[in-house]
Amino acid sequence: MQGGFGRVVWFPTFDADNHVKHFKDAPEGIKVVGADGKALPAVREVLKICAAQKLVVHTGHLSPSEALAVIEAGRDIGVERMVVTHAEFEVVNKTSEEMKKAASMGAKLELCGLGTLMGPEAHMAWMRNWRRVKVEETAAAVKRSRRPKLRPWN
Numbered sequence: 001m002q003g004g005f006g007r008v009v010w011f012p013t014f015d016a017d018n019h020v021k022h023f024k025d026a027p028e029g030i031k032v033v034g035a036d037g038k039a040l041p042a043v044r045e046v047l048k049i050c051a052a053q054k055l056v057v058h059t060g061h062l063s064p065s066e067a068l069a070v071i072e073a074g075r076d077i078g079v080e081r082m083v084v085t086h087a088e089f090e091v092v093n094k095t096s097e098e099m100k101k102a103a104s105m106g107a108k109l110e111l112c113g114l115g116t117l118m119g120p121e122a123h124m125a126w127m128r129n130w131r132r133v134k135v136e137e138t139a140a141a142v143k144r145s146r147r148p149k150l151r152p153w154n
Helices: 017-022 041-053 064-077 096-104 113-117 125-129 135-145
Strands: 008-010 056-058 081-084 107-109
Touching: 041 064, 064 081, 064 096, 096 107, 113 135
Parallel strands: 008 056, 056 081, 081 107
Antiparallel strands: none
16 A cells, blocks of 8 residues: 555444444444354455455454454464454453453454443543543553563554
């Protein structure tokens, strides 16, 4: 890619099926996996473009199982850079084991400081409906994910 254009593709966030069902915003949202739990053909096409263009793929507000399906498909297609978007946030809510599985498939985990500002007393109304992620939780996730040798992105 030339000219410094965007190099990141986000899967659905506020329109993701998982997000709208979790917050009861709508009966359904954008789906990325089929009944078999595998990435839909359209998702695989997007991932092929991402691989060819060497784009970073973020999982957005997909459920843990949806995100793992997209990561698996991306890995199989050749996407080299994948990120689990705010893995600890309530709407994504990955368990330690799910985080480890995503990392073992080559994905990075985005652990956000913004989670510490969420909760009932948050300064912005939309943040009050989200669970506060304690600093200690994020620190523990970082400690669990430490590997002796990290592979930098080029």
